[in-house]
Amino acid sequence: MFSLFYGLWKYMLSKTEFHVLILGIDKAGKTTLLEKLKSIYSKMEGLPPDRIVPTVGLNIGRIEAANAKLVFWDLGGQVGLRTIWEKYYEEAHAIIYVIDASSPSSFEDAKSALEKVLRHEDLRGAPLLILANKQDLPGSISAEDVARYLDLKELDERLYMFQAVSSYDGTGIKFGIDWLVEVMERSKRTEILRVRAGAAGHV
């Protein structure tokens, strides 16, 4: 009996397309991360870093990872574009927040932008993967130090993890994505989004 339900559950999850927001301030490395994700997980070659231009609006990437279908939304990070973020919040299963771990002067801005994201009602319960990016650079700080610096107070009831990555050489990315898929599959928010999508389908 258990295995029947488990099988059904697994089947439903395999049909789910998870929406993952990639957020962070300008130049944190969001678009470079998205292109790296494409090149790691799909046969398609991602854009090389020197071909990536500043994002105005939205970049989308679709991949399959750990048997799950993932859609990434990379939103422009410039202050003037941040109001666009909120339109995607409601539909997102999880958040990846990218931080340039080699740029201490940007930490304060990164922290306040993240706190604003976490306070947003429409993102309640969304699992959060915080990436300490640019680990290939000698001046970068560890994921633990980023966590200590951010000293986030509003994480309760949210599944989260800090992970050191490099969007250049790919270090740490698979580990972070595996974690994200696992927590999205069992998150209450995924359940709520599924129920809502089902209800909308019957209208």
Ligand SMILES: Nc1nc2c(ncn2[C@@H]2O[C@H](COP(=O)(O)OP(=O)(O)O)[C@@H](O)[C@H]2O)c(=O)[nH]1
């Ligand atoms: N060394 C290094 N540079 C990176 C990494 N990720 C992004 N960058 C560089 O950081 C700058 C901003 O990257 P971009 O992806 O455009 O940032 P976005 O504004 O958050 O989308 C570019 O010059 C990238 O080449 C990384 O992991 N290592």
Ligand SMILES: [Mg+2]
């Ligand atoms: Mg960008």
